[in-house]
Amino acid sequence: MDPAGVFATSFVRDQALIRTRKQGIALVLFILVLFGLPLLTDVRTVAVVTSMMITVVVVMGLQINTGLAGQINIGQAAFMGVGAYAAALLASKAHWPFWAALPAAGVFAALFGLVFGLTAVRIKGFYLALTTIAAQILFHFLILTLPQKWFGGSNGLTLDPASLFGFTFNTDTRIYYLSLVVTLVMIAGAYGIARSRHGRIFAAVRDDDVASGMMGINVVRTKALAFLVGAFYAGIGGGLWAYYVRFVSIDQFTLIHSIWFIAMIIVGGMGSVTGAVIGVVVIRFAQEWITSVGPTLVEKFSFLSGDIVFASMNIFLGGVIAGFLIFEPRGLMHRWNIMKRSYRMWPYPY
Amino acid sequence: MVDFLNYLINGVLSGLLYALIAMGFVVIYRASKVFNFAQGELVVFGGYMVWWTVIQMGMPLWLGLPVAFLSAAIFGLLIERVFFARLVGESVFSMVMVTIGLLILIRGVVLVLFGPQVRAFPIIFPIEPLIWGDLIVSRTLLYGGLLTIAIGLGLSWYFNRTRAGLTMTAVAEDHQVSMSMGISVQHSIAIAWVLGSVLSTLGAIVHLSGRSINMMSSDIGLAALPVALLAGLESLAGLLLAGVLIGVVQSLASAYLDPLVGGAIGSVFPFIVMLLMLLIRPTGMFGWKTIERV
Numbered sequence: 047m048d049p050a051g052v053f054a055t056s057f058v059r060d061q062a063l064i065r066t067r068k069q070g071i072a073l074v075l076f077i078l079v080l081f082g083l084p085l086l087t088d089v090r091t092v093a094v095v096t097s098m099m100i101t102v103v104v105v106m107g108l109q110i111n112t113g114l115a116g117q118i119n120i121g122q123a124a125f126m127g128v129g130a131y132a133a134a135l136l137a138s139k140a141h142w143p144f145w146a147a148l149p150a151a152g153v154f155a156a157l158f159g160l161v162f163g164l165t166a167v168r169i170k171g172f173y174l175a176l177t178t179i180a181a182q183i184l185f186h187f188l189i190l191t192l193p194q195k196w197f198g199g200s201n202g203l204t205l206d207p208a209s210l211f212g213f214t215f216n217t218d219t220r221i222y223y224l225s226l227v228v229t230l231v232m233i234a235g236a237y238g239i240a241r242s243r244h245g246r247i248f249a250a251v252r253d254d255d256v257a258s259g260m261m262g263i264n265v266v267r268t269k270a271l272a273f274l275v276g277a278f279y280a281g282i283g284g285g286l287w288a289y290y291v292r293f294v295s296i297d298q299f300t301l302i303h304s305i306w307f308i309a310m311i312i313v314g315g316m317g318s319v320t321g322a323v324i325g326v327v328v329i330r331f332a333q334e335w336i337t338s339v340g341p342t343l344v345e346k347f348s349f350l351s352g353d354i355v356f357a358s359m360n361i362f363l364g365g366v367i368a369g370f371l372i373f374e375p376r377g378l379m380h381r382w383n384i385m386k387r388s389y390r391m392w393p394y395p396y
Numbered sequence: 397m398v399d400f401l402n403y404l405i406n407g408v409l410s411g412l413l414y415a416l417i418a419m420g421f422v423v424i425y426r427a428s429k430v431f432n433f434a435q436g437e438l439v440v441f442g443g444y445m446v447w448w449t450v451i452q453m454g455m456p457l458w459l460g461l462p463v464a465f466l467s468a469a470i471f472g473l474l475i476e477r478v479f480f481a482r483l484v485g486e487s488v489f490s491m492v493m494v495t496i497g498l499l500i501l502i503r504g505v506v507l508v509l510f511g512p513q514v515r516a517f518p519i520i521f522p523i524e525p526l527i528w529g530d531l532i533v534s535r536t537l538l539y540g541g542l543l544t545i546a547i548g549l550g551l552s553w554y555f556n557r558t559r560a561g562l563t564m565t566a567v568a569e570d571h572q573v574s575m576s577m578g579i580s581v582q583h584s585i586a587i588a589w590v591l592g593s594v595l596s597t598l599g600a601i602v603h604l605s606g607r608s609i610n611m612m613s614s615d616i617g618l619a620a621l622p623v624a625l626l627a628g629l630e631s632l633a634g635l636l637l638a639g640v641l642i643g644v645v646q647s648l649a650s651a652y653l654d655p656l657v658g659g660a661i662g663s664v665f666p667f668i669v670m671l672l673m674l675l676i677r678p679t680g681m682f683g684w685k686t687i688e689r690v
Contacts, residue, residue: 118489120433120496165671169678172431172492176625177674180667183618187664305496312493357507364501371490371497372482 063237080226084219094334096222099229100286102326105310106236107279109322113311114245115272116252121162121178122307124185125277127299129155129284131189134203134294144208144215144289148228151285152278159277163270170255174269182301189296202295205288221290228286232279236319239275248272249317309367315377324378329366336362398530403651404644405533411643412541415635417599417620418627419548420592425629426555427564427588428581429571430480430491435596436617437502442468442597443517443609444510450518457520461601465594472593476586484582488571503611512611517604540602545636547595552633564588568630619663622670628683638681642666 054060064070084092108122132154136142142150158181165177189197197203207216208224215221239245250258251268259265288294306329314325340355370377417439424432432438445467449460479494521536555561566574567584575581600609603616627638650662679685 118492165675168676169674173625173674173678175431175492176621177671179618179621180671183667184664187661191661302500305500308493308496354508356512357504360500360504360507362504364497364499364504367497368479368494368501371494372479375486375490 061241063241077230081223084222089218092218092222094330096218096225096290098326098330099225100283100290101307101310101330102323103229103232103286104280104283105307105314105322105326106232106319107276107283108307109311109314109317109319110236110239110248110279111272111276112308113315113317113322114240114252115248115269115276116255117163117269117272117276118172118175119178119273119276120175120301120304120308121181121185122276122280123299123301123303124178124182125155125159125280126284126287126303127185127189127294127296128158128277129281130288130294130299131197131203131284132281133285133288134205135197137208137288138203138205144210148208148282148285148289151288152281155281155284156274156278159273159280160270163273163277179301182304185299186296198295202293204293207292208289215289225286225290228282232282233319233323236279236322240319244271252317305367306363309363311377312367312370312375313377315379316375318377318379321377321379324382328378329363332362332366333359399651402531403647405531406537407644407647408640409534409537409541409643410647411623411639411641412544412636413537413599413602413639414616414620414623414643415548415639416540416544416595416602417616418624418635418639419544419551419632420596420599421620421624422627422629422632422635423551423595424588424592425624426568426632427591428480428491428585429488429568430495430585430588431629432592433492433495434498434502434617435592435620436614437499437506438472438593438596439600439603439617440609440611440614441471441502441506442593443600443604443613444506444515445471445597446520446601447515447517447609448510451516457518460518461520465597468593468597469590472589472591473586475593476582476589480585480589481582484585485571485575503614506611514608514610517607517609520601520605523606536602536605540605543598543602544639547598548632548636552631555632619666622666622673625670625680626673628680630684631680631682634680634682642669645669 054062064073079086080095083095104122104126107125108119111117111119111122129151133147133151136147136150137144162177162181165174169177207214208221209215210224213220215224247258247263247268250261250263251265251272255265255269258268284299287298291298310325310329311322312325313328314323315321336355336359340358344354374380417435420438421432421435424430442464445464446461449455449463449467450457453460455463475498479498480491483491483494521539524535526533526535526538555565563574563579564584564587566577566579567581571581574584599616600613604613623635623639623642626642627634646662646665649665653661653665673680
């Protein structure tokens, strides 16, 4: 919210994402830091940030699907898996170049997501969430039981590093820049969707689908579209992931991963594009912290066993989801907005 | 022919087991309008409580089982106190999301309390099967099935015919309306979780008797989902029929289709049925048809 006396005089200005000069400078600095990160830090940090950025793409899809359009999706990891497998197959079997395989991964995942989105024709609410669980289970089943020649079965698939115009992305730093560019494009797209006509339709359907239907919004089409876009993001993320680890297997895309994604949007703030990024960063940071601190604690206190790390990760995740829903359902983004507001208004209350 | 009959009977009985697990879902839904995604984890927790009282503490069955049921009830109440009591008045959406958090949380708690090892589960029902000629029937599933039918009919009567059950039904219809009618939503949710937790423990006993338990046992919660949906989330007696249907379909599919496909299609078949059911008749066979107003 802007302070009193500051107001937009045109629609374009009112809809602007970068509202002040300071915001613009901060954004440019932030992106510069991201581009300079491999020069500033070690390989490990670069790897963590790369996986964070890929997760951001996937979670952004979930944010559009669940946060903006209000359709609970507990199968985002399956959609991501479809993208990863599509990219891996197209690259390793059909020898598609990277620039074609990555969008194709998104399209395949989007079509898979659309199948489950189309069930919205007859189903609403939690029933719809159940079809996404079915998606997760069917995905596992299909990969594991179809002939091993097709999807690699339980062995998984390997693929060659991505290459673009003769340049091969075969080191951590190179794949970092690749992911950074793709992620920035996808985030910009998400901002575009959120403030467009479609974004407003999504929000209307989320807030009350009966009422929005009365107002002339095609509710079924909107829900299917939400799944389509959400799954497309998941597919792009999955494709990037496939090129990043260069090995795709079924246990990278389980129900637990889907729940982590949901936790990220809850922590970040439902319905906020920036919130999705914040949620991913906070949760992934906490994960890294637990996995690095855990073994040291186990060494210090002998009564703890090694399993405690895995168990405490579960307790942390469950506690975070429940805690945020109880104490701050609007997520960290809401807190941030409160802080920003009081900073802008200071020293006046409004 | 004998093979077919065997598959059929086993399908019916395992279907009734699914119905028992699904009853945990439906009881919680019928009294609080919350869809509990953590059902499998409740089953595992109940199972571990039985393991803890009977094997770890060495209590005899007549003492160990009641203690296990009691602690499951307390666990259910604890969940309600810690999480759902604070969410009364919030949207149902948040409550359902909390159960997704619970799914993970209970896994962690079980790992901390009981460890990741595979544990032997006590033998509650006699382990040797009943044999009539060529028919072989597992006693565990048979007794469990009879118990399921009794409990299903009893709970159905309770929720549809008694005053206490009907007030909870009102909560499942609409939180705000029931609050304005003077019905305590919190009370209803508490009863829902206690009942759900106890039923899950019973489900664990029938499911695991004479076998072994670890975290993987929670998969039964997902396997029971299609049963709950086929019946319609609001119907308790309908679960029995839906369970039998799903069980028979699954048993026949895994007997006759698996060799053809060369994989465990039997275990996925219920989900295909569930997807079709959702597309054709989302409210299930006996679910409520709701009319929406703005």
